[in-house]
Amino acid sequence: MTWEPVIGLEIHIHLKTRTKMFCRCPVAYFEGANTQTCPVCLAHPGALPVPNRQAVEWTMLLGLALGCEVPERAIFHRKNYFYPDNPKGYQISQYDEPLCVDGRLAVPRAEGDTIVGIERAHLEEDAAKTIHVGGAEGRIHGADRSLIDFNRAGTPLVEIVTAPDIRSADEARRFLQLLRQTVVELGISDAEMEKGSLRFDVNVSVRPEGEEFRTRTELKNMNSFAFAARGIEREIERQIGIYDSGGTVDQETLHFDPSRVDAPPLRSKEEAQDYRYFPEPDLVPLEPDRELVDRLRGELPESPAARIRRLQSEIGFSLAEGLVTSGRDELYSRISGERAAVANVVMNELAATGVDPASVNADELAKVIERRSEIPRTAFTDALAASGSPDFSAERYLAEAAIVDASELDPVIDRILSENSSQVEAFRGGKEGLLGFFVGLVMKETGGKANPKVVSDRLREKLEA
Amino acid sequence: MIDTLRVTAEEATGLLERREVSATELHGAYREAIAARDPELHAYLCTVEHRAGADGVPIALKDVISTKGVETTAASKILSGYKPVFDSTVAARCKDAGLPLLGKTNLDEFAMGSSTENSAFGPTRNPWDPSRVPGGSSGGSTAAVAAGLAPWALGSDTGGSIKQPAALCGVVGLRPTYGTVSRYGIVAFASSLDQVGPIAKTVRDCALLHRIIAGRDPLDSTTVELPEKIEVPEAEDLNGLRVGVPVELNQAEGIEPGVSEVVNRTIELARSLGAEVGECHLPRSVEFGLACYYLIAPSEASSNLARYDGVRYGLRVKADDIRVMYESTRREGFGDEPKRRIMLGTYALSAGYYEAFYGQAQKVRTVIREEHAAAFEQFDVLVSPTSPTVAFELGARTADPLAMYAADVLTIPSNMAGLPGLSIPCGLSDGLPVGFQLIGRQFSENLLFRAGHALERALGFDFVPERLK
Numbered sequence: 001m002t003w004e005p006v007i008g009l010e011i012h013i014h015l016k017t018r019t020k021m022f023c024r025c026p027v028a029y030f031e032g033a034n035t036q037t038c039p040v041c042l043a044h045p046g047a048l049p050v051p052n053r054q055a056v057e058w059t060m061l062l063g064l065a066l067g068c069e070v071p072e073r074a075i076f077h078r079k080n081y082f083y084p085d086n087p088k089g090y091q092i093s094q095y096d097e098p099l100c101v102d103g104r105l106a107v108p109r110a111e112g113d114t115i116v117g118i119e120r121a122h123l124e125e126d127a128a129k130t131i132h133v134g135g136a137e138g139r140i141h142g143a144d145r146s147l148i149d150f151n152r153a154g155t156p157l158v159e160i161v162t163a164p165d166i167r168s169a170d171e172a173r174r175f176l177q178l179l180r181q182t183v184v185e186l187g188i189s190d191a192e193m194e195k196g197s198l199r200f201d202v203n204v205s206v207r208p209e210g211e212e213f214r215t216r217t218e219l220k221n222m223n224s225f226a227f228a229a230r231g232i233e234r235e236i237e238r239q240i241g242i243y244d245s246g247g248t249v250d251q252e253t254l255h256f257d258p259s260r261v262d263a264p265p266l267r268s269k270e271e272a273q274d275y276r277y278f279p280e281p282d283l284v285p286l287e288p289d290r291e292l293v294d295r296l297r298g299e300l301p302e303s304p305a306a307r308i309r310r311l312q313s314e315i316g317f318s319l320a321e322g323l324v325t326s327g328r329d330e331l332y333s334r335i336s337g338e339r340a341a342v343a344n345v346v347m348n349e350l351a352a353t354g355v356d357p358a359s360v361n362a363d364e365l366a367k368v369i370e371r372r373s374e375i376p377r378t379a380f381t382d383a384l385a386a387s388g389s390p391d392f393s394a395e396r397y398l399a400e401a402a403i404v405d406a407s408e409l410d411p412v413i414d415r416i417l418s419e420n421s422s423q424v425e426a427f428r429g430g431k432e433g434l435l436g437f438f439v440g441l442v443m444k445e446t447g448g449k450a451n452p453k454v455v456s457d458r459l460r461e462k463l464e465a
Numbered sequence: 466m467i468d469t470l471r472v473t474a475e476e477a478t479g480l481l482e483r484r485e486v487s488a489t490e491l492h493g494a495y496r497e498a499i500a501a502r503d504p505e506l507h508a509y510l511c512t513v514e515h516r517a518g519a520d521g522v523p524i525a526l527k528d529v530i531s532t533k534g535v536e537t538t539a540a541s542k543i544l545s546g547y548k549p550v551f552d553s554t555v556a557a558r559c560k561d562a563g564l565p566l567l568g569k570t571n572l573d574e575f576a577m578g579s580s581t582e583n584s585a586f587g588p589t590r591n592p593w594d595p596s597r598v599p600g601g602s603s604g605g606s607t608a609a610v611a612a613g614l615a616p617w618a619l620g621s622d623t624g625g626s627i628k629q630p631a632a633l634c635g636v637v638g639l640r641p642t643y644g645t646v647s648r649y650g651i652v653a654f655a656s657s658l659d660q661v662g663p664i665a666k667t668v669r670d671c672a673l674l675h676r677i678i679a680g681r682d683p684l685d686s687t688t689v690e691l692p693e694k695i696e697v698p699e700a701e702d703l704n705g706l707r708v709g710v711p712v713e714l715n716q717a718e719g720i721e722p723g724v725s726e727v728v729n730r731t732i733e734l735a736r737s738l739g740a741e742v743g744e745c746h747l748p749r750s751v752e753f754g755l756a757c758y759y760l761i762a763p764s765e766a767s768s769n770l771a772r773y774d775g776v777r778y779g780l781r782v783k784a785d786d787i788r789v790m791y792e793s794t795r796r797e798g799f800g801d802e803p804k805r806r807i808m809l810g811t812y813a814l815s816a817g818y819y820e821a822f823y824g825q826a827q828k829v830r831t832v833i834r835e836e837h838a839a840a841f842e843q844f845d846v847l848v849s850p851t852s853p854t855v856a857f858e859l860g861a862r863t864a865d866p867l868a869m870y871a872a873d874v875l876t877i878p879s880n881m882a883g884l885p886g887l888s889i890p891c892g893l894s895d896g897l898p899v900g901f902q903l904i905g906r907q908f909s910e911n912l913l914f915r916a917g918h919a920l921e922r923a924l925g926f927d928f929v930p931e932r933l934k
Binding site for chain 2: 039049148283
């Protein structure tokens with residue numbers, strides 16, 4: 001039987017607004033504990049929420065970028081539950097009338113687009129941060145004491161829920177990368193997992209292809225896309241294993257420990273929590289101005305997905321996807337020259353230098369890339385490393401001529417061939433891959449100043465002579 | 466010597482303006498009255514010294530109104546000792562207007578009740594007869610005004626908590642149009658119904674105080690700009706005013722004959738002042754209003770009271786486990802009535818019950834709104850008794866919550882519709898005050914003041930309780 005994975009995602013994104021969602025406290029997570037607070041975000045008696053206009057606008061912007069509708073009316077609901085990080089005893093969230101509904105994100109793949117439905121994008125407030133001291137596993141139960149930092153309480157959070165349209169861990173990773181890049185480019189969030197400004201949960205089930213959906217499990221606390229992809233793979237295998245041996249999958253939540261990637265997740269039964277949602281009576285319904293919605297839609301930049309498809313014809317899918325989802329395609333477009341060569345340099349060698357793509361002097365770098373084969377490798381890598389500085393100029397690096405003169409190279413080549421006679425024999429016996437080995441030795445011997453292309457040609461000549 | 470029993474806020478303003486008395490002396494006179502009469506009445510939960518620089522007429526605030534640095538308890542043990550770090554918008558507006566604070570007045574815990582007997586700190590008594598209740602939940606404020614312990618006061622009204630105690634204490638009380646007075650800093654009971662309003666001896670005083678507190682507040686998203694300025698009423702006739710008498714509100718079960726008699730006489734008086742009086746109907750509003758209210762208000766309350774969890778302020782009963790801490794704190798901190806309503810509301814909002822209870826009640830609320838709107842196509846104001854009965858004996862209804870809830874049967878329907886209502890004293894029945902309720906369209910406070918003022922002048926009701934003269 002062929003098992004088909006069914007995957008859906010719930011993504012939380014912190015908006016980088018200046019102030020919190022319902023009060024005017026600055027959004028500043030890393031200040032001293034409980035310094036960014038007020039009666040509203042501490043839920044003092046009588047304090048009332050006032051929605052952050054910027055957050056509402058940015059949520060709509062994101063929704064529109066994900067192809068969502070922005071309904072005429074949206075309302076906030078109260079989600080009621082007791083927990084010390086939830087000061088009001090309810091979270092202001094959205095329920096059956098969210099800001100954005102019915103979108104879709106086309107995720108480009110080499111073999112064509114995967115369409116992932118976006119069920120909704122809604123706005124809510126984040127909880128405070130709790131630290132449980134003592135006891136097992138840092139959980140509240142059994143802890144000696146708990147500390148609460150309300151700086152994060154009430155910060156704006158967008159929740160995006162996808163349809164169960166994703167069919168593999170790889171698709172999930174691609175979707176997340178594309179979504180993240182979309183958010184970053186809209187300028188509404190840093191969307192950095194390590195800072196917690198992007199978090200997501202994954203729902204996973206498997207089914208015989210074409211049949212009904214089966215019981216899903218929820219994977220929580222993934223701290224990177226790669227980690228998530230691995231977690232999903234393992235969960236898919238686990239579920240298939242259970243079905244293959246005649247068992248059934250329990251609906252449960254798998255809590256991963258982000259600090260111990262290889263540890264098996266903690267499992268917990270999914271309790272049917274009753275959050276007693278009801279419309280937040282302290283707020284009036286949002287009725288987004290149609291002109292504003294049209295303006296926002298009109299101002300959307302070209303989407304990352306569209307750029308991947310556009311670049312794919314120039315440089316192939318894999319480089320196109322890599323450049324766009326790493327946010328390096330803008331630099332790529334600025335650099336003239338042979339496209340595949342430029343793409344490779346931007347994606348690989350330049351990325352390795354850590355130079356900020358935005359600061360690179362593209363025109364000067366283009367000259368260096370164009371005449372790459374004529375200069376020593378060291379000059380080339382030095383040029384890349386310097387390409388972000390304000391006074392970067394190609395001239396200096398192009399002035400360093402590579403050793404191309406056979407009279408200089410030949411003695412070196414001859415000596416290396418004689419010192420490695422067994423490899424020479426192996427090459428001549430058909431192991432042509434050894435050419436690289438010889439090139440490496442010559443480059444090393446010449447301190448990187450030789451032109452690798454010339455070296456390679458000359459070596460081949462001598463070896464095949 | 467200032468006769469605090471008799472002097473109105475308007476007259477007191479005149480005394481201050483003519484420098485016949487200083488603000489400190491005026492404040493002091495009320496402090497003396499409080500010292501003399503409040504031990505019996507217990508209208509105040511706390512009193513404060515005169516604030517230097519506050520040169521206006523002093524005011525008492527119901528203890529759900531947050532006052533910076535002054536204990537604000539909502540008459541609940543769970544907030545005992547809690548001192549707000551901020552002023553509610555209405556308290557700030559009173560401060561800005563120069564009104565010095567006299568103190569914080571008693572109420573039913575979290576404004577839940579109709580007799581002020583549900584206070585965790587003991588009941589308030591009615592100045593007309595201390596064996597009787599002052600009504601509630603703003604009973605502390607209305608008793609203070611009636612007994613000359615404050616020239617005016619603020620209360621809050623969810624289902625009738627200003628209008629009903631104003632009626633039982635023989636004072637004037639306005640429940641404003643929902644959304645015209647800020648709720649910022651008001652300890653929340655039921656957010657979609659709570660509204661702060663003025664309590665005073667005269668309609669003009671009420672208008673003067675309302676003018677200070679009303680208007681949009683950027684801190685309360687549910688407030689709006691007033692469509693017109695609040696006017697202090699002058700006219701003494703009701704010429705051209707179309708007065709509707711909703712049959713169901715005037716002939717409801719449980720209205721005492723003595724109350725009906727005084728109210729009917731007042732309706733006749735309105736006619737003689739030039740009003741066109743006619744009957745109208747609010748059948749569903751009256752039949753379903755109370756039931757609907759007791760789904761919506763407790764539902765919102767169950768959520769609003771969740772923040773009293775012992776974590777950040779107020780009472781905390783220490784325990785080793787967070788769950789036990791929550792449970793013990795709330796068990797010990799809340800009185801019976803808040804507990805009852807938290808349970809009712811939690812149930813009504815639960816999955817599987819939401820549609821049948823909360824959802825249905827919201828639909829009925831729309832019907833109530835529409836029914837009132839239809840009546841206002843023919844009439845400018847609707848009138849009825851404010852309370853079916855005069856002040857009842859302490860303890861008479863404490864054992865029977867449903868009998869207590871029925872005290873608000875006449876005030877709840879228009880509250881559910883978000884409409885303003887004014888209660889003015891219109892006479893005595895068995896020596897106890899009877900309240901006359903005037904209900905208006907949204908934002909028609911000026912019209913209510915005008916009508917209330919004309920009737921007040923014609924009625925000549927003496928607001929000083931007989932036994933205190």
